[in-house]
Amino acid sequence: MTHRTEPGETPQEPAAAAALRRARFGTLPERIRPEDTVETNPATVPDPARDTYNPDEWLIRYCG
Template sequence: MSHEETATEAARRSERFGALPERIRPEDMVETTPAVRHDPDRDAYDSDDFAVRYGL
């Protein structure tokens, strides 16, 4: 194996593997979605209404 072949192979390796890929932040690797869609009727709790219906 000659020195020229080794330099050519090294140049090919450097071209292919010479730089690492761009870093990805951990925050960008996670996607959060709610398990249930927002339902305004379900979240409209009125403590006075509950007391009138079930407490009296």
């Protein structure tokens, strides 16, 4: 098995290459919770006079 090198990089012995790899990729980044990745903002300011809900309105419209 041969060791591949990046352009401009000098070949290193396997133990040194493994140590560099562990130093660079040895730990995962800190976990981010899904709740921290989403931001919610209302599209408009709620208008209580306009947004009132009457659960019996359909009875008046369709059965009356």
